[in-house]
Amino acid sequence: MTPFGTRLAAAIEDRGRFCVGIDPHAALLHDWGLSDDVASLERFALTVVEAVAPVVGVVKPQSAFYERFGSKGIAVLERVVAESRAAGALVVMDAKRGDIGSTTQAYADAYLDPTSPLGSDALTVSPFLGFGSLDPMVEACLEHGGGLFVLALTSNKEGPEVQHARTADGTVAGTVLAHLRTLNAGVVPVGSFGAVVGATIGETAEDLDVNGPLLVPGFGAQGGTVADLERILGRAARWALPSSSREVLRAGPDATALRDAALRGNDAVRGLGA
Numbered sequence: 001m002t003p004f005g006t007r008l009a010a011a012i013e014d015r016g017r018f019c020v021g022i023d024p025h026a027a028l029l030h031d032w033g034l035s036d037d038v039a040s041l042e043r044f045a046l047t048v049v050e051a052v053a054p055v056v057g058v059v060k061p062q063s064a065f066y067e068r069f070g071s072k073g074i075a076v077l078e079r080v081v082a083e084s085r086a087a088g089a090l091v092v093m094d095a096k097r098g099d100i101g102s103t104t105q106a107y108a109d110a111y112l113d114p115t116s117p118l119g120s121d122a123l124t125v126s127p128f129l130g131f132g133s134l135d136p137m138v139e140a141c142l143e144h145g146g147g148l149f150v151l152a153l154t155s156n157k158e159g160p161e162v163q164h165a166r167t168a169d170g171t172v173a174g175t176v177l178a179h180l181r182t183l184n185a186g187v188v189p190v191g192s193f194g195a196v197v198g199a200t201i202g203e204t205a206e207d208l209d210v211n212g213p214l215l216v217p218g219f220g221a222q223g224g225t226v227a228d229l230e231r232i233l234g235r236a237a238r239w240a241l242p243s244s245s246r247e248v249l250r251a252g253p254d255a256t257a258l259r260d261a262a263l264r265g266n267d268a269v270r271g272l273g274a
């Protein structure tokens with residue numbers, strides 16, 4: 001399988017760098033005139049997939065909004081993954097997984113093996129059990145052409161308490177970024193192991209250039225702007241995926257309005273990293 005980084009570079013070239021989050025919040029279901037039940041979850045999620053997956057490079061379903069409906073919600077998530085990929089979008093599963101290595105292997109099997117029902121192009125993961133605990137996922141990515149987005153500098157205000165903490169080697173975030181730089185060293189056009197960096201973090205002294213992609217949530221509803229992206233990311237913007245969920249999803253339920261919102265987001269970030 002072609003490495004995720006190579007496939008992502010092609011997707012950015014063909015369709016743009018904007019990532020649409022498929023997050024069926026209860027409040028959005030209500031705003032769309034739907035109920036808070038599985039049938040509505042399915043209608044919402046598949047309406048978004050049909051509207052945006054044929055035109056954007058990357059979609060990012062947030063697993064939590066499907067998990068809250070139990071096995072029937074997971075079945076909807078499986079369709080979101082399959083139908084988004086069939087429409088030509090790469091799928092970043094936002095599940096923020098991480099555990100001791102032996103359990104991490106099971107997460108790798110669930111999300112990074114293409115024969116799994118939830119098999120995705122990439123997965124968000126937590127490094128806070130130690131970066132080495134992610135090794136089974138790294139191996140699965142190398143075997144199957146998948147990618148990881150490792151939490152480094154998240155968009156929420158509570159993140160700095162952990163991520164800015166200093167170790168003998170620098171900050172926790174800096175250590176995560178250094179591991180990613182090692183994994184991606186020498187890979188052309190870009191490595192498959194990326195970081196999550198929020199569009200709301202203000203300033204950072206960390207070197208974000210890891211020769212890998214950056215998933216950048218917090219753009220839109222959380223207040224992140226194009227100016228923030230330019231200031232925070234610098235030259236690392238070249239491989240950035242600004243990601244927005246609610247800002248796009250509020251345009252629904254009309255499919256044309258949803259697609260237009262996604263295309264507007266894509267246009268807004270087109271010049272990044274130029």
Ligand SMILES: O=c1ccn([C@@H]2O[C@H](COP(=O)(O)O)[C@@H](O)[C@H]2O)c(=O)[nH]1
Nearest residue numbers: 062154155198217218221222244245246
């Ligand atoms: O640091 C992070 C990591 C992940 N997220 C996720 O992104 C979306 C953001 O949704 P919006 O509606 O655009 O605010 C959501 O799924 C989060 O869980 C993040 O926001 N920050």
